[in-house]
Amino acid sequence: MSRKAGRHNKNTRRPGDHFYNAARDQGYAARSIFKLQEIQNKYGIFPAKSGRITPFYVLDLGCSPGSWMQFASNLLTEKDRIIGIDIAKININDPKVIFIQESVFNMDPAALLEHTGNRKFDLVLSDMAPKTSGIKLQDQQRSLDLCLEALNIASRVLRKNGSMLVKIFQGPDTATYFDDLKKLFKNVKRIKPESSRKESFEMYILATEFLSSDGDIQS
Numbered sequence: 195m196s197r198k199a200g201r202h203n204k205n206t207r208r209p210g211d212h213f214y215n216a217a218r219d220q221g222y223a224a225r226s227i228f229k230l231q232e233i234q235n236k237y238g239i240f241p242a243k244s245g246r247i248t249p250f251y252v253l254d255l256g257c258s259p260g261s262w263m264q265f266a267s268n269l270l271t272e273k274d275r276i277i278g279i280d281i282a283k284i285n286i287n288d289p290k291v292i293f294i295q296e297s298v299f300n301m302d303p304a305a306l307l308e309h310t311g312n313r314k315f316d317l318v319l320s321d322m323a324p325k326t327s328g329i330k331l332q333d334q335q336r337s338l339d340l341c342l343e344a345l346n347i348a349s350r351v352l353r354k355n356g357s358m359l360v361k362i363f364q365g366p367d368t369a370t371y372f373d374d375l376k377k378l379f380k381n382v383k384r385i386k387p388e389s390s391r392k393e394s395f396e397m398y399i400l401a402t403e404f405l406s407s408d409g410d411i412q413s
């Protein structure tokens with residue numbers, strides 16, 4: 195890869211890419227929006243706005259530049275909240291969004307609940323990706339470290355029956371991570387969205403029906 199190409203953020207800048215152009219034309223901060231849109235269309239991870247009494251809380255780990263928050267915000271009501279965490283800034287002005295500029299490795303998960311009035315999250319998203327080095331095994335390991343931290347946080351702040359969507363760079367330990375999720379969630383599935391670049395070794399894992407700490411499933 196040339197040095198010039200290497201400077202592009204894979205998610206936000208690749209002029210000529212269909213999804214990049216579509217995201218820009220529709221006012222979204224990144225092409226990643228289309229992956230979440232596909233997953234929402236197929237699996238309905240955000241609830242319908244109508245007929246809902248309790249607010250819906252989303253934790254978005256690795257939220258910058260913010261296309262997932264923009265997409266989520268359109269699906270949510272004024273009572274709902276999206277708490278976004280990233281080491282990079284965002285430029286989103288939305289009353290439903292609370293942004294914390296921090297690395298997930300420095301977060302106290304319990305402190306996140308201060309933003310929700312101590313109510314646990316309904317959905318934890320992690321689209322986190324490490325800065326890629328081009329060394330496959332190293333990039334896979336860094337992605338796994340982010341996924342493990344996302345799971346650590348989710349297991350502390352997710353409500354019973356809540357869901358988690360996490361991006362992982364597929365590698366030797368993906369199956370073990372998948373098994374870890376299966377111990378904590380009733381349903382776990384692999385997803386490779388159409389809008390994910392074919393050459394990319396990323397995939398998403400959707401885990402639903404988070405089990406309680408005592409192993410019960412809330413009915």
Ligand SMILES: C[S@@+](CC[C@H](N)C(=O)[O-])C[C@H]1O[C@@H](n2cnc3c(N)ncnc32)[C@H](O)[C@@H]1O
Nearest residue numbers: 226256258259260261262281297298321322323
């Ligand atoms: C693919 S981008 C996320 C795109 C986002 N979903 C959107 O729709 O705009 C991956 C993000 O993970 C973030 N990230 C990487 N390591 C992180 C860490 N340790 N803590 C928090 N965020 C991290 C990066 O800064 C980057 O913004």
